[in-house]
Amino acid sequence: MKKIEAIIKPFKLEEVREALSEIGINGLTVTEVKGFGRQKGHTELYRGAEYVVDFLPKVKVEVVLSDEVADQAVEAIVKAARTGKIGDGKIFVSTVDQVLRIRTGETGEAAI
Numbered sequence: 001m002k003k004i005e006a007i008i009k010p011f012k013l014e015e016v017r018e019a020l021s022e023i024g025i026n027g028l029t030v031t032e033v034k035g036f037g038r039q040k041g042h043t044e045l046y047r048g049a050e051y052v053v054d055f056l057p058k059v060k061v062e063v064v065l066s067d068e069v070a071d072q073a074v075e076a077i078v079k080a081a082r083t084g085k086i087g088d089g090k091i092f093v094s095t096v097d098q099v100l101r102i103r104t105g106e107t108g109e110a111a112i
Contacts, residue, residue, distance in 0.1 A: 001096040001109060002070040006061045007035065008081040008089040013059050019080035020063065023072055027112070028063040038086055058089065064096055066109055 008016060013030065020028065034055035065073060074091055082088055101111035 001064060001099060001112065002067055003062065003064045003094050003096045004070065004073055004077070005092040005094075006077045006081065006089060007033065007058050007091075008061065008077075009083065009087065010057055010059045012081045012083070013061070015080040016061055016077055019076040020073060023069065023076055025063060025065060025069065025073055028061055031060045031062070033058050033060045037090070056087065064099060064112055066112070 006016065010032070017028070020026075035058055036054060036056055061077070063073065070093060074093065077091055098107065099109075099111040100107050104111075
């Protein structure tokens with residue numbers, strides 16, 4: 001099993017969710033996060049004063065799925081989240097050793 005964590009722009013969330021749904025992935029976790037990479041933040045004006053925003057709002061999408069569909073899910077996220085501009089985000093793929101569904105006690109891929 002694989003865990004995919006994608007850090008994307010907030011306005012791309014619905015497109016990513018739809019892309020994953022189209023390939024049969026329905027369960028995911030979404031977290032509002034802040035961070036920066038090469039963008040290094042930006043400046044904004046508030047009541048006439050200029051200030052630096054170091055951390056930009058992002059969304060982290062997490063999904064655990066079988067090895068067979070992991071590459072397909074990564075491709076779907078890339079296509080849906082890409083704008084071609086700096087700050088599109090990153091995708092991290094890691095191996096999951098075990099999953100356990102608390103309610104039923106199911107383990108492994110049956111618990112996904």
